[in-house]
Amino acid sequence: MSHILIAEQVLNGLQFGVMLFLMAAGLTLIFGVMGLINLAHGSLYMIGAFFAAVVAGWTGSFLLALIAAMAAAAAAGALVELVVIRRLYDKDHLDQVLATFALILIFSEGTRWVFGSFPLFLDIPDALSGPVTLPGGIQYPLYRLVLIGTGLGVALGLGLLITRTRIGIQIRAGENDREMIAALGVDISRLYTLVFALGAALAGLAGALVGAIQSVQVGMGEPVLILAFVVIVIGGIGSIRGALVGAILVGLTDTLGGVFLPELFKLFMEPSAATSVGSSLASMAIYILMAVVLIWRPTGLFGARA
Amino acid sequence: MRREAALNAAILVALIAVPAWAHLSDEPFTITLATRAVILALAAVGLNIALGIGGMVSFGHAVYFGIGGYAMGILASHAQSYTPMELFGLSIEGTKSMLVIWLVAVVLSALAALVIGLLSLRTSGVYFIMITLAFGQMFFFFSISWAAYGGEDGLSIYVRNGFPGLNTLVPIQYFGLCLAILLVVLWFNARLARSPFGLALNAARQSPARAETVGLNPMRLRLVAFVISGAITGLAGALFADLNRFVSPTMFSWQLSGEITVLIIIGGVGRLMGPVAGAVVFVALEHLLGGLTEFWHIYLGAALLLVVLFARGGLVGLIAGRPGGGGGGHG
Amino acid sequence: MADAVLSTHGITKRFGAVTASEDVSLELRPGEIHAVIGPNGAGKSTLIAQICGGLRPDAGRVELLGRDVTGLATPERARLGLGRTFQVSALAMEDTVLQNALLGALGASGRVWRFLGAALGDRALRAQAEEALGRVGLAEHAAMRVSELGHGQRRLLEVAIALTLQPKAFVMDEPMAGLGADGSKRMTAFLDGLRAEAPILLVEHDMDAVFALADRISVLVYGRVIATGTVAEIRASAAVREAYLGEEA
Numbered sequence: 001m002s003h004i005l006i007a008e009q010v011l012n013g014l015q016f017g018v019m020l021f022l023m024a025a026g027l028t029l030i031f032g033v034m035g036l037i038n039l040a041h042g043s044l045y046m047i048g049a050f051f052a053a054v055v056a057g058w059t060g061s062f063l064l065a066l067i068a069a070m071a072a073a074a075a076a077g078a079l080v081e082l083v084v085i086r087r088l089y090d091k092d093h094l095d096q097v098l099a100t101f102a103l104i105l106i107f108s109e110g111t112r113w114v115f116g117s118f119p120l121f122l123d124i125p126d127a128l129s130g131p132v133t134l135p136g137g138i139q140y141p142l143y144r145l146v147l148i149g150t151g152l153g154v155a156l157g158l159g160l161l162i163t164r165t166r167i168g169i170q171i172r173a174g175e176n177d178r179e180m181i182a183a184l185g186v187d188i189s190r191l192y193t194l195v196f197a198l199g200a201a202l203a204g205l206a207g208a209l210v211g212a213i214q215s216v217q218v219g220m221g222e223p224v225l226i227l228a229f230v231v232i233v234i235g236g237i238g239s240i241r242g243a244l245v246g247a248i249l250v251g252l253t254d255t256l257g258g259v260f261l262p263e264l265f266k267l268f269m270e271p272s273a274a275t276s277v278g279s280s281l282a283s284m285a286i287y288i289l290m291a292v293v294l295i296w297r298p299t300g301l302f303g304a305r306a
Numbered sequence: 307m308r309r310e311a312a313l314n315a316a317i318l319v320a321l322i323a324v325p326a327w328a329h330l331s332d333e334p335f336t337i338t339l340a341t342r343a344v345i346l347a348l349a350a351v352g353l354n355i356a357l358g359i360g361g362m363v364s365f366g367h368a369v370y371f372g373i374g375g376y377a378m379g380i381l382a383s384h385a386q387s388y389t390p391m392e393l394f395g396l397s398i399e400g401t402k403s404m405l406v407i408w409l410v411a412v413v414l415s416a417l418a419a420l421v422i423g424l425l426s427l428r429t430s431g432v433y434f435i436m437i438t439l440a441f442g443q444m445f446f447f448f449s450i451s452w453a454a455y456g457g458e459d460g461l462s463i464y465v466r467n468g469f470p471g472l473n474t475l476v477p478i479q480y481f482g483l484c485l486a487i488l489l490v491v492l493w494f495n496a497r498l499a500r501s502p503f504g505l506a507l508n509a510a511r512q513s514p515a516r517a518e519t520v521g522l523n524p525m526r527l528r529l530v531a532f533v534i535s536g537a538i539t540g541l542a543g544a545l546f547a548d549l550n551r552f553v554s555p556t557m558f559s560w561q562l563s564g565e566i567t568v569l570i571i572i573g574g575v576g577r578l579m580g581p582v583a584g585a586v587v588f589v590a591l592e593h594l595l596g597g598l599t600e601f602w603h604i605y606l607g608a609a610l611l612l613v614v615l616f617a618r619g620g621l622v623g624l625i626a627g628r629p630g631g632g633g634g635g636h637g
Numbered sequence: 638m639a640d641a642v643l644s645t646h647g648i649t650k651r652f653g654a655v656t657a658s659e660d661v662s663l664e665l666r667p668g669e670i671h672a673v674i675g676p677n678g679a680g681k682s683t684l685i686a687q688i689c690g691g692l693r694p695d696a697g698r699v700e701l702l703g704r705d706v707t708g709l710a711t712p713e714r715a716r717l718g719l720g721r722t723f724q725v726s727a728l729a730m731e732d733t734v735l736q737n738a739l740l741g742a743l744g745a746s747g748r749v750w751r752f753l754g755a756a757l758g759d760r761a762l763r764a765q766a767e768e769a770l771g772r773v774g775l776a777e778h779a780a781m782r783v784s785e786l787g788h789g790q791r792r793l794l795e796v797a798i799a800l801t802l803q804p805k806a807f808v809m810d811e812p813m814a815g816l817g818a819d820g821s822k823r824m825t826a827f828l829d830g831l832r833a834e835a836p837i838l839l840v841e842h843d844m845d846a847v848f849a850l851a852d853r854i855s856v857l858v859y860g861r862v863i864a865t866g867t868v869a870e871i872r873a874s875a876a877v878r879e880a881y882l883g884e885e886a
Contacts, residue, residue: 088614094567094575233440520744
């Protein structure tokens with residue numbers, strides 16, 4: 001097992017992790033501020049990817065495609081918040097899960113209706129395609145490096161937004177005490193719509209960015225959604241820092257587990273059995289990680305104690 | 307209360323009359339649909355014990371459904387290939403006997419529920435929803451990579467398993483068998499809800515502090531309810547696999563967990579016949595709307611949304627009025 | 638000392654920099670009503686939680702019938718004979734009054750692992766529940782849902798559930814709260830008779846009730862007991878006047 005392979009896989013895991021972070025950040029903000037479990041977050045990811053693919057097809061510009069993805073997802077998020085979600089804030093988790101599960105059905109089937117079941121494709125822009133050589137002689141795709149950079153940049157930006165800006169102060173206040181913030185004269189329903197749209201825009205951005213390395217199709221949001229939930233539960237719901245740590249943990253566990261667990265089992269098992277045991281354990285690894293974290297700390301790594 | 311009893315009776319009559327009519331007019335597909343509804347209802351009745359009485363929002367009940375399914379698939383596949391399975395040095399024969407398969411399904415899903423419950427019940431609220439989901443995903447991915455039993459493709463069983471005195475391949479006979487099981491479990495559920503255990507569990511959901519102050523341990527009550535719930539859903543899984551003569555990892559999928567939950571919500575959380583009403587409506591919608599449009603999930607989604615937002619008691623609540631004890635979430 | 642039914646010995650509880658209980662030692666003796674009073678934030682709720690098992694003290698111990706129960710959970714203490722009522726009613730709101738009372742009898746009996754017979758069909762439990770409801774005057778409301786009860790009736794139901802446990806000691810957290818003059822008077826009369834059955838540790842804001850009922854009073858200020866004594870002694874205490882009654886006046 002060469003160092004180069006290991007370094008490559010670590011980078012892959014990091015790239016996967018930061019994309020999960022884009023999803024998880026929105027989910028965790030929405031839960032932290034509004035106390036809402038939003039299963040339909042994966043649909044916003046899908047909407048972002050579809051708009052990016054369509055706009056890139058029309059204009060040929062990847063940048064415009066990204067902007068369209070974020071705008072469309074934010075608009076869809078704001079619309080859903082205004083029409084459905086705000087009726088759910090004071091309901092229990094079960095109602096929230098089911099209503100947003102219903103939204104998934106509507107979004108997925110609606111998208112299938114409009115675009116059909118065949119996947120769309122979104123190309124990596126020429127300027128970002130091809131490999132670059134990193135220190136140590138590692139050849140690595142430039143686009144994936146850009147994804148890592150973008151994800152970390154967004155994480156930094158979100159951190160600054162939360163700690164340094166007026167809206168960030170309102171968000172943090174909203175997490176602690178809803179009545180207090182209403183008493184301070186902040187328009188709470190506008191804040192909620194804004195937070196929801198912000199979360200949606202991040203999901204849309206993730207969908208568009210990942211859409212360029214995978215296919216754009218109906219149902220692409222749900223696997224990512226589940227992983228994003230795993231991320232925020234590991235990190236502690238409501239914590240942006242937890243989401244970042246959880247996302248990178250999950251990204252690395254998933255990627256490295258898939259590559260190295262079969263190899264590990266080959267050390268003491270026959271190769272075919274090792275591959276099957278190793279890969280099955282690898283796909284279970286992040287859920288095992290999550291279960292272990294929750295059993296150890298029932299409210300996640302950075303979660304408030306119950 | 308009286309209206310709910312009348313509604314319950316009406317649902318049962320419909321559940322018997324429709325397949326009887328289908329049998330007489332030689333419409334086996336309708337009987338298969340009714341059997342599907344009965345089995346899904348059974349799975350949801352199981353979940354409703356944890357969810358409706360115990361207040362545990364499990365989003366991973368597909369685990370038990372899948373275990374029941376694979377118990378059937380694995381035992382029957384060994385029987386049909388005449389090869390015993392090797393397990394820890396033991397050589398175990400497969401079987402085509404439903405009774406044995408059910409027993410294995412119930413015991414294994416109860417065991418799984420015991421372990422998962424012990425670990426998950428330490429958490430509450432969203433964390434409980436998510437950890438049960440995580441266990442579901444573990445089983446899902448495990449089944450996908452379990453090449454010995456079909457992996458992603460699943461397992462086909464050629465002939466439906468046998469039950470003494472019945473020809474289970476005749477649709478109406480298999481339907482009758484499943485309905486009988488559902489009725490027995492509903493009877494058990496009705497008794498359970500009124501039993502000392504049910505009273506305590508129900509109180510522990512509404513006010514854990516109250517249960518503790520009278521000397522009851524809410525955690526233990528919930529765990530026992532969770533095991534009973536998992537065992538019933540596991541039995542439903544074995545029946546479902548036998549209906550389709552096929553098992554695959556989709557029985558473990560989180561969408562299936564969601565679907566079982568949806569049945570309960572449509573029907574009415576914590577209501578005895580809620581899951582049955584929900585399953586009947588769900589299968590009917592699936593069939594009728596599915597025939598009209600390929601995109602019937604849109605309408606299902608819209609219906610579900612309307613129920614959650616405007617008809618909190620589900621269909622039973624809508625027709626029969628206020629609940630007889632139920633509703634609400636865990637933590 | 639040995640004859641105290643319920644006692645705390647130097648219990649201390651801190652939350653970060655805040656000391657909610659500091660070296661609190663109290664005794665509840667047979668046949669008495671021992672009132673704990675103190676201004677808001679004095680640490681009464683934290684004290685009750687430690688006595689009943691919701692919180693574990695950082696130091697010190699709690700004894701019930703001479704047995705150290707500091708390490709026991711709430712249900713275990715309840716089964717040993719601790720009957721508690723809540724400040725904010727904690728009841729199964731969807732259930733009937735009778736079902737709630739029956740729950741107490743059921744918990745006390747320990748025979749909860751029965752899955753088929755009807756709980757309401759258990760004559761022994763039912764008799765116990767109905768007797769308790771009768772004693773607090775809720776018999777005719779037995780079939781009502783708790784959610785339909787008035788506030789005062791819910792307080793009575795809290796007491797009735799505690800009665801079904803046939804406890805060795807009562808811990809009551811503001812049973813008079815929100816009762817109004819009439820209700821308070823009736824509750825006072827009821828508790829007055831109850832002390833012969835089992836002593837009551839009474840946390841209460843209603844000073845009329847406290848002075849009418851208490852055999853002894855402990856005054857809690859900033860987590861510390863600043864005085865314990867008879868009604869007359871407490872009324873006369875300069876320290877109490879300064880720290881507590883002064884604020885009331």
